[in-house]
Amino acid sequence: MDHSGISVLFEGTNFERLLGGLWVTVKIAAVALIVGLILGIVLGVLRTFKNRPLRVILRLYLEFFRIVPTVVLLFLFYYILPREMNFNLPGDQLATLVFALWVAAEMSDIVRGALISVPQHQRESGKAIGLNRYQLYRYVLIPQAISLEIPATINLATRVIKTTSLLMLISVMDVINIGQQIIEANNHTHPTGVFWVYGLIFLFYFLIDYPLSWWAKRLEKKRLERANG
Amino acid sequence: MVEQILQVEHLEKYYQKKHVLHDINFHVDKGEVVTLLGPSGSGKSTLIRCLNGLEEYQQGTITFEGKQINPTEKNWQQIRQKIGMVFQSYDLFPNLTVMDNILLGPTKVQKQDKFAAKKEGLDLLTRVGLEDYANAYPRQLSGGQKQRVAIVRALALHPDFMLFDEVTASLDPEMVRGILNIIQDLADVDHMTMIVVTHEMNFAQQIADRVIFLEDGHILEQTPSKQFFSAPQTKRAQEFLDSMDF
Ligand SMILES: Nc1ncnc2c1ncn2[C@@H]1O[C@H](COP(=O)(O)OP(=O)(O)O)[C@@H](O)[C@H]1O
Ligand SMILES: [Mg+2]
Numbered sequence: 239m240d241h242s243g244i245s246v247l248f249e250g251t252n253f254e255r256l257l258g259g260l261w262v263t264v265k266i267a268a269v270a271l272i273v274g275l276i277l278g279i280v281l282g283v284l285r286t287f288k289n290r291p292l293r294v295i296l297r298l299y300l301e302f303f304r305i306v307p308t309v310v311l312l313f314l315f316y317y318i319l320p321r322e323m324n325f326n327l328p329g330d331q332l333a334t335l336v337f338a339l340w341v342a343a344e345m346s347d348i349v350r351g352a353l354i355s356v357p358q359h360q361r362e363s364g365k366a367i368g369l370n371r372y373q374l375y376r377y378v379l380i381p382q383a384i385s386l387e388i389p390a391t392i393n394l395a396t397r398v399i400k401t402t403s404l405l406m407l408i409s410v411m412d413v414i415n416i417g418q419q420i421i422e423a424n425n426h427t428h429p430t431g432v433f434w435v436y437g438l439i440f441l442f443y444f445l446i447d448y449p450l451s452w453w454a455k456r457l458e459k460k461r462l463e464r465a466n467g
Numbered sequence: 468m469v470e471q472i473l474q475v476e477h478l479e480k481y482y483q484k485k486h487v488l489h490d491i492n493f494h495v496d497k498g499e500v501v502t503l504l505g506p507s508g509s510g511k512s513t514l515i516r517c518l519n520g521l522e523e524y525q526q527g528t529i530t531f532e533g534k535q536i537n538p539t540e541k542n543w544q545q546i547r548q549k550i551g552m553v554f555q556s557y558d559l560f561p562n563l564t565v566m567d568n569i570l571l572g573p574t575k576v577q578k579q580d581k582f583a584a585k586k587e588g589l590d591l592l593t594r595v596g597l598e599d600y601a602n603a604y605p606r607q608l609s610g611g612q613k614q615r616v617a618i619v620r621a622l623a624l625h626p627d628f629m630l631f632d633e634v635t636a637s638l639d640p641e642m643v644r645g646i647l648n649i650i651q652d653l654a655d656v657d658h659m660t661m662i663v664v665t666h667e668m669n670f671a672q673q674i675a676d677r678v679i680f681l682e683d684g685h686i687l688e689q690t691p692s693k694q695f696f697s698a699p700q701t702k703r704a705q706e707f708l709d710s711m712d713f
Contacts, residue, residue: 369544
């Protein structure tokens with residue numbers, strides 16, 4: 239039999255299956271990002287408070303998720319925790335949880351950095367009109383911090399999306415895992431299929447990540463232009 | 468008898484080990500304009516920041532409208548609605564329009580009716596010549612215009628007392644007059660009680676009922692304005708006036 243490699247993509251339901259895998263990937267990344275961003279903003283705000291024990295704990299949380307490689311985190315939550323603590327979740331939910339906790343940790347640092355770089359005068363003029371702490375953060379500090387932190391947040395999102403390629407390691411049926419299955423199933427008929435399948439996956443990731451990183455660069459450039467008058 | 472609105476007694480302020488205010492005692496009558504003068508670093512900003520709780524003090528008492536202030540952050544949040552403050556740096560909130568800068572205090576802190584507050588905000592903007600800028604963002608305004616909005620933002624809370632800390636010090640010279648006129652107008656028309664820190668000696672002379680002269684964190688004299696500028700009681704105040712070249 240003589241097949242050109244590219245036809246492997248369109249044999250049977252292969253293409254739909256790949257798209258389905260992509261959807262799983264995107265869904266995990268999107269939910270993790272949304273939950274992580276919200277949690278991260280809360281943690282970032284808490285990290286600007288004076289309360290020392292709270293700050294130390296949140297700092298340790300950040301360092302844990304930053305230092306431990308994501309693969310190890312996934313294994314830890316998927317293989318070790320269930321056995322030790324009787325804590326069972328399907329792979330995709332567990333991956334969402336791990337990614338959300340990771341995003342929250344990174345986001346807390348981005349938010350904290352942005353909040354403390356809002357000039358002290360802003361805080362004082364807010365207090366001078368009688369704002370309480372909640373109002374100060376809600377109307378003055380967080381809105382200003384957000385415009386500072388958007389580029390870093392988008393960059394975090396692109397990292398998260400790229401890192402979803404690890405999901406197959408905990409048996410989630412993401413786009414890479416499905417691609418791998420298709421390659422293996424068609425190995426005899428389409429020996430060059432591996433290039434086409436991974437080529438398509440590359441394209442998928444590129445189409446999602448490139449616009450994001452372009453957008454981040456543009457926003458950062460605009461912000462700098464505005465800051466310099 | 469004249470009603471006193473503010474009394475400060477035996478106030479002491481340290482920044483860590485550094486003693487910056489020494490046994491500060493003074494009072495301000497209702498409707499009175501006090502200018503706080505003294506060399507740079509003498510503690511003028513620190514003192515007026517203590518008066519609205521932006522700085523903690525280590526000893527002494529502040530009594531405002533007959534009630535001694537219990538200096539917790541919660542209490543200060545209440546009192547700051549009655550004591551407006553305008554700073555040297557014209558720090559409007561850059562994320563909000565001029566009108567939203569003005570409305571934040573009245574609507575969120577005081578829960579005033581938004582419609583009425585907006586109307587009053589516009590009246591105040593008209594008073595300072597900025598009625599066309601309600602929907603502009605701070606970055607579209609000049610320094611002098613921002614400082615006018617900052618004054619309006621403080622007035623929108625209906626304060627009984629205003630603190631001005633060198634509000635013209637970072638403005639271009641041609642902007643200064645306009646701001647000083649607004650403050651003068653507040654004194655003449657509204658009989659607003661205020662403490663004004665300034666290095667514009669002509670203005671100080673013109674607006675002040677009384678001068679408090681501060682040096683190295685000590686009040687060296689409190690003198691009616693006329694007398695202070697013609698014949699101050701202390702040699703240090705005389706030297707200060709001579710150095711100011713006005
Ligand atoms: N946040 C601070 N920490 C430590 N020292 C300060 C701080 N702010 C002001 N000081 C010091 O307190 C003294 C009074 O400062 P300030 O009140 O700003 O004087 P003025 O407003 O009269 O120029 C100065 O010696 C100044 O260096
Ligand atoms: Mg000062």
